[in-house]
Amino acid sequence: MALPESTNRVGQTADMAIDVAQVRADTPAADSLTFLDNAGSALSPAIVTSTVIDYLEREQRVGGYAAAEEEAERLAQVPASAGQLVGVEADQIALMPSATAAWLRAFASVPLESGDRILTTRAEYASNVLPMLQSARRVGATVEFIPDGPDGSVDPAALGEMLDARVKVVAITHAASQNGVTADATEIGRVLRAADSNAWYLLDACQSLGQMPVDLTEIGADFVSATGRKFLRGPRGTGFLAVSPRVLAEIEPVPIDMFGTTWDGNLDYTVGPTAARFQSMETSFAGVLGLGAAIDYALAAGIDAIRERLVMLSTHLREALAEIDGVRVHDRGAQQSAIVVFSCPGSDSWEKVRELRRNGVIVTAITEPTNPRDVATYNSVCVLRASPHYYNTESDLSALTTALSR
Numbered sequence: 260m261a262l263p264e265s266t267n268r269v270g271q272t273a274d275m276a277i278d279v280a281q282v283r284a285d286t287p288a289a290d291s292l293t294f295l296d297n298a299g300s301a302l303s304p305a306i307v308t309s310t311v312i313d314y315l316e317r318e319q320r321v322g323g324y325a326a327a328e329e330e331a332e333r334l335a336q337v338p339a340s341a342g343q344l345v346g347v348e349a350d351q352i353a354l355m356p357s358a359t360a361a362w363l364r365a366f367a368s369v370p371l372e373s374g375d376r377i378l379t380t381r382a383e384y385a386s387n388v389l390p391m392l393q394s395a396r397r398v399g400a401t402v403e404f405i406p407d408g409p410d411g412s413v414d415p416a417a418l419g420e421m422l423d424a425r426v427k428v429v430a431i432t433h434a435a436s437q438n439g440v441t442a443d444a445t446e447i448g449r450v451l452r453a454a455d456s457n458a459w460y461l462l463d464a465c466q467s468l469g470q471m472p473v474d475l476t477e478i479g480a481d482f483v484s485a486t487g488r489k490f491l492r493g494p495r496g497t498g499f500l501a502v503s504p505r506v507l508a509e510i511e512p513v514p515i516d517m518f519g520t521t522w523d524g525n526l527d528y529t530v531g532p533t534a535a536r537f538q539s540m541e542t543s544f545a546g547v548l549g550l551g552a553a554i555d556y557a558l559a560a561g562i563d564a565i566r567e568r569l570v571m572l573s574t575h576l577r578e579a580l581a582e583i584d585g586v587r588v589h590d591r592g593a594q595q596s597a598i599v600v601f602s603c604p605g606s607d608s609w610e611k612v613r614e615l616r617r618n619g620v621i622v623t624a625i626t627e628p629t630n631p632r633d634v635a636t637y638n639s640v641c642v643l644r645a646s647p648h649y650y651n652t653e654s655d656l657s658a659l660t661t662a663l664s665r
């Protein structure tokens with residue numbers, strides 16, 4: 260599945276803009292739906308779906324183990340593609356069933372003791388905050404929020420002032436789920452290095468990967484967690500964890516299993532040298548190949564070209580929404596993602612989502628469990644999230660704004 264060097268699957272050279280007609284042709288529902296929920300579960304390119312189906316059919320014909328043997332080479336290529344996407348080697352990638360599984364494996368593996376400090380952001384995803392709170396309660400550590408800067412995104416300088424030897428974890432959500440805000444992940448890495456901090460830097464790239472560049476090495480993160488089904492446009496039930504060389508040198512996963520660790524038959528074991536130590540034995544091989552196809556498709560489209568188109572589409576959408584009577588856009592931050600969160604007239608978010616769906620417009624609702632504090636600040640019972648992708652067009656954005664204006 261190596262990418263051709265000069266031209267790629269979507270028919271462009273690496274520095275060209277997205278060929279919108281081509282990517283729409285590759286996305287069967289693009290013309291029948293106004294699909295604006297790519298931060299939820301995106302429409303996959305046809306190659307992703309056919310890769311999954313073909314592999315499942317092969318499993319049906321020859322059995323799961325034989326199918327895996329036949330496709331060993333293609334399966335082994337998936338961590339290499341994921342590594343290319345996040346700036347690491349294939350042996351720094353562990354395949355995972357979700358971003359939550361990846362993040363939890365990383366966090367659970369960091370040794371914590373009484374008095375340790377865990378620093379995180381106000382925009383964090385609840386499924387990250389909850390294990391931090393639980394772990395802190397269990398061992399007697401503390402969880403502290405890094406203050407936001409004036410633009411509403413986490414302030415790297417404030418982080419710098421909080422750092423000391425007891426800070427063991429710095430957990431940052433790159434692009435929030437409930438707001439367009441993004442964290443300056445690179446500056447946070449720089450602050451950690453400048454302070455000579457020993458903290459483990461966990462970057463949740465669940466919502467950023469596939470819509471903007473995320474390079475673990477450049478950022479200086481120790482762990483990057485990712486999911487397949489959102490802006491990467493992969494199958495559900497897929498994801499991965501990328502780890503730094505420092506993690507491979509110093510961190511033993513919790514828990515371990517026989518996929519990446521060897522039992523000596525008595526009372527000892529040896530942890531393997533690669534990130535596979537974080538992976539579990541069983542996985543959906545069809546899903547893994549589909550994830551690989553999705554990553555290769557994104558690489559072929561070009562992450563910089565994707566980002567450029569998404570900045571354009573999401574800026575236009577925010578401007579158009581702001582002009583509708585009764586609509587308030589809630590996104591903050593100097594750098595924003597393609598996640599556009601707004602409140603609109605209506606008595607219930609999900610009712611509004613269903614109403615729009617009846618008009619062929621797919622968005623989702625933002626509700627408290629994701630991040631109760633952020634959602635409370637919206638002060639509305641009808642909060643929606645629209646998340647365009649590069650296959651969307653201006654007329655998709657108009658379909659949403661027209662439906663909301665009715």
Ligand SMILES: Cc1ncc(COP(=O)(O)O)c(C=O)c1O
Nearest residue numbers: 357358359384436463465466486
């Ligand atoms: C910022 C963020 N982190 C993590 C997750 C969890 O991802 P997954 O559902 O793949 O576990 C989500 C899901 O919406 C998210 O938005």
